[in-house]
Amino acid sequence: MNNFIDHKIIELGHWVVGFFDEYPLLKLVVQILLYTLPLMLSFMGAFAFSTWLERKGLARIQNRPGPNRVGIFGLLQPMADGIKMLLKEDIVPEESDKLFHLLAPVMLMVPAMIAIGFLPVGDGLNALPLDSAILFFFAIGSMNTIAVFMAGWSSRNKYSLLGGMRAVAQMISYEIPLVLSAVTVIMIAGSLNGQVIVASQQISGWVGSGDVVKEFFGQILGWHIFKPWGFAGFIFFFVAALAEANRSPFDLPEADSEIIAGHLTEYSGFKYAIFFIAEYISAFAIAGIAVTLFLGGWSGPILSGLPWFVIKLFSLFAVMIWIRGTLPRLRVDQLMGYAWKFLMPLAILNIFVAGFYYFAEQQWGTWVALIGGWIFGFGALQLAAKGLSRLNKSPLLKGKRVYQYAE
């Protein structure tokens, strides 16, 4: 039975709401709570688990045990951290802008919590099934920038202000490749609705045909990542998403070796914890949108929709942790150059590749489009990437490299 769990959850919701049929106002309140509370609570749980996962993963990469004292494998470490954060003294700098210093963490939390509502987490499970959900997601995501600037500015600390300015510059720049690489999927699916985009990644003739093999592969091979433009688009999207979520190697706004902790310098106690929660939840949200756009969303064989979505979300998050443990931080000029001179032209070219793929599929069928797309479309992207990296090469690096001390 496919998507069994998703349908059961929806039935359960209808069953609970059914009790309040005679009280319309109470019914509305219960409906609102049913749409929002499970989502918020499960993402808070995911946040707690992911901090543990991140610390364990980084520890494994760096050859040390990581948290292992609280609970089995240190699994209760997030609880201990949370209690510690709650009990800490909340220090507000004397010269700071008190109101904005208080508002900034809230301003970061609200968009993060709204953004997860747009994710189609299962078959029919979508808290805000708007017609323009993807666009709304990006719009809400752009509000993060304001909150980070607010935090940096209100602290009255030069490092905070530097962090805030870096964050604004970085988020504004990376939003462009992020949206441009998502445009390809929206073009092909012909919709901004998350559920429609997921449905476009199931091969229509195969799913629901009754044939076991076709049923199995129809829910995997249709994912946009297996198409040339989708593969390239996923890479661009993921890189830009790392920068949007302030994840390493793009965590310049809080680069601790340069500007202490950037916009977080003057925050302590639970406000600091709220910043962390919001940052992780927006990282989850943007990973969830990547899953929806390129990795087939909740569609997958054998298991239900919801488990598939959770598996994909955490796999993507594990890749983020892996990258954090592997790559060093970028320099500011490298960061900006990478967005404007490399990612953006390639993302624009990718839109053309997707357009050609669309018409080739209509004209000559899927196979021709796929093979031609991988050879010509992906080849063109490859060539453009090579040419761009040669064009962008610093004049200092031209010519043979001379090593002074090493042979």
Added chain:
Amino acid sequence: MSIAFFMLAAVAVLGGVLAITLRNVIHAVFSVLLFFSAIAGLFLLLIAEFIAAVQILVYIGSVGILMLFAIMLTTKVMGDPTRTVRSRGWVWGGVAVAALLFGVLIPLITRAGNTAESSLSNFDPSVKELGLALMDPYFASVGVIALLLTAGLVGAVVAASSASETTDS
């Protein structure tokens, strides 16, 4: 529905008033952002979700950031209160602008009221309809706007590059 409208409208008016009365530049920018978000909420109430999304994306995400950028490039980064010149002239200017605005708006609103009710039956607020409308009947205006924006962008690049050359030499 009307409670939500009045709340959002009050927030919008508050944001607008704060934006012109606050002495701190950064505070003023944030009150403008408050105003923009209240307007986005009003669009949502009208089931114009696409316009609401664009309002947030363009006005809060880009115009607001642009204003903050411009302030960050000046010496008023920390937003110390600005000194202003007070004069009686602004009253007459405000009255003139308000008269002009409402003189144009009110006749238009009264004329538009009748057509809106009649077309409510086949009302389809989907993004697809909007896209088709932009591509077919309004294609010329979209093209002209795109050309204008491109010209502005190229002009900005030219202005920026020639300025740096003169400082170098």
